[in-house]
Amino acid sequence: MSIDEHFLSGKLLSSLSTFAIGGPARYYFEARQISHAKEALEWARQKSIPVFVLGRGSNSLFDDRGFDGLVLHNRIDFCEFSESSVYVGAGYNFSLLGVQTARRGFSGLEFASGxxxxxxxxxxxxxxxxxxxxxxxLSEVLYLDESGEERVFEKKDLVFSYRTSPFQKRRGCILAARFELEEKEGARKSQLEIVDYRMKTQPYKEKSVGCIFRNPSAKSSAGALIEKCGLKGATCGGAQVSTLHANFIINAEQASSSDVLALIEKIQETVAKESGVHLETEVRKVDFS
Ligand SMILES: Cc1cc2nc3c(=O)[nH]c(=O)nc-3n(C[C@H](O)[C@H](O)[C@H](O)COP(=O)(O)OP(=O)(O)OC[C@H]3O[C@@H](n4cnc5c(N)ncnc54)[C@H](O)[C@@H]3O)c2cc1C
Structure with a gap:
């Protein structure tokens, strides 16, 4: 069967984002195997169509007009345990991985749950x-680069920092990752405590993308700065600053991407005026074109 038959047109991105915001994708393709991702990237490359690689849409703000290119939905979700190492497809549920590894008595990914x-x-x-x-x-990453070449990156070849990875400067697709864990008594208990705390302090039942802004430094939290300005509950259209956690914007009432962007700007201006700090966004804004 030709790959062209597997592309959908007009898939609503609001259905693929935890924010529930976003118009249609010009092309949409679900990759359940590495070979599918390769074929789709090659197809887009040959046609010079821009590509957005989507995971579970929990950190992406799509445009109300959608995306004028290919949304490559990574659903490669194998999971192989071998002693203290786990090798997982990039589409695997990260939160579930945190639960499963802790249940097996391994430490290292407890924070992922939630x-x-x-x-x-x-x-x-x-x-x-x-x-x-x-x-x-993390110990290694299997990556498909823009030219269609598969590469294995070992952690020593990669430089990470706060909410930043070297893949943010590349245009390919992460296919799989290997994690090395440590056997530890109490891993499951810490994982359960982490989830419990999250449920109490973050608006899990609302539509959001988690923290909208990066913390300005290790000592200063964006949420505290926003709260100090009295912005909890502030709204722009259907977008609202969560009353539970000030660094979350929630889609309270059919918010559009412009509502969210207007609220982001309002927060940035207020925080800059009152504390002199410029807040940078953590959410990935996906422009229409
Ligand atoms: C309730 C809630 C709580 C959250 N709590 C946290 C938290 O505690 N800590 C935290 O760091 N984040 C948190 N987040 C944000 C979010 O879950 C993370 O940033 C998460 O890692 C995003 O993964 P995703 O698959 O949903 O990414 P997506 O939104 O699908 O994509 C985000 C970016 O990653 C890129 N991308 C995704 N998959 C691939 C791939 N296979 N190859 C190449 N690029 C790819 C996309 O192109 C995009 O630029 C939270 C979100 C919500 C809704």
């Missing part, structure tokens, strides 16, 4: 919580 992204998204964003980051237990 982060509603994919493994690929977590590596791309260097997602983190509870003073831990994805790059710490």
């Amino acid at each position: 982060i509603p992204g994919s493994v690929g998204g977590a590596v791309f964003m260097n997602a983190g919580a509870n003073l831990r980051e994805t790059c710490e237990p």
Whole structure:
């Protein structure tokens, strides 16, 4: 069967983002195997169509007009345990991985439980919580670069920092990742405590993309700065600053991407005026073209 038959047109991106915002994708393709991702990237390259690689859409703000290119949805979700190492497809549920590894008595990914992204998204964003980051237990990444070449990157070849990975400067697709964990009594208990704390302090039942802004420094939290300005509950159209956690914007009432962008600007201006700090966004804004 030709690959062209597997592309959909007009898939609504709002259905693929935890924000529930976004218009149609010009082309949409679901890659369940590495070979599918390769074929789709090659197809787009030959036709000079821009590509957006999507994981679980929990850190992406799509445009109301959608995306004028190919949304390559990474659903490669194998998971292979071998002693203290786990090799997982980039589309695997990162939160579930945190639960499963802790249940097996392994430590290193407890912080992942409750982060509603994919493994690929977590590596791309260097997602983190509870003073831990994805790059710490990571040992290697299987990557498909723009030209269609598969490459294995070992951690020593990669430089990560706070919510930043070298993949943010590349245009390919993370296919799989390997994590090295440590057997530890109490891993499951810490993982359960992490989830419990998250549920109490973050608006999990609302539509959001987690923290909208990066913390300005290790000592200063964006949420505290926003709260200090009295912005909890502030709205722009259907977008609202969460009353539970000031660094979350929620889609309270059919918010559009412009509502969210207007609220982001309002927060940035207010915080800059009152504390002199410029807040940078953590959410990935996906422009129409
Ligand atoms: C309720 C809630 C709580 C959250 N808590 C946290 C938290 O504690 N810590 C934290 O760090 N984040 C948190 N987040 C944000 C989000 O879950 C993470 O950033 C997560 O890692 C994003 O993964 P994703 O697969 O959903 O990424 P997506 O939104 O699908 O994509 C995000 C970016 O990654 C790129 N990408 C995704 N997959 C691939 C791939 N296979 N290859 C190449 N590029 C790829 C995309 O192109 C995009 O630029 C939270 C979000 C929500 C909704």
